[in-house]
Amino acid sequence: MKLLYSLQRVFKNGFYVDYFFKNFIFYIYIKLISTNFSYLIDKYLAEKFFFMIRQFFQFVFFINNFIKKLSIAQILKILVLVTIQLILIVFL
Numbered sequence: 001m002k003l004l005y006s007l008q009r010v011f012k013n014g015f016y017v018d019y020f021f022k023n024f025i026f027y028i029y030i031k032l033i034s035t036n037f038s039y040l041i042d043k044y045l046a047e048k049f050f051f052m053i054r055q056f057f058q059f060v061f062f063i064n065n066f067i068k069k070l071s072i073a074q075i076l077k078i079l080v081l082v083t084i085q086l087i088l089i090v091f092l
Contacts, residue, residue: 067075
């Protein structure tokens with residue numbers, strides 16, 4: 001009972017959660033991934049590359065639609081605000 005109480009207190013405080021998680025990840029890596037590691041890395045990098053391309057184009061299309069809905073006066077106001085912010089960032 002004392003062990004369960006101490007484990008409950010540790011999990012509530014969160015001191016050893018990272019330690020248990022790290023041990024779990026190492027166990028999974030040693031047992032499952034170590035044989036197919038190069039295949040998984042190649043697959044992961046390819047999926048990440050295509051995901052990043054997809055996210056970039058979603059962002060571009062969102063900005064494009066957003067700008068289409070604005071008037072010229074609103075676009076100029078936004079550009080002035082952005083240039084003022086850039087100037088402040090550069091000089092500070």
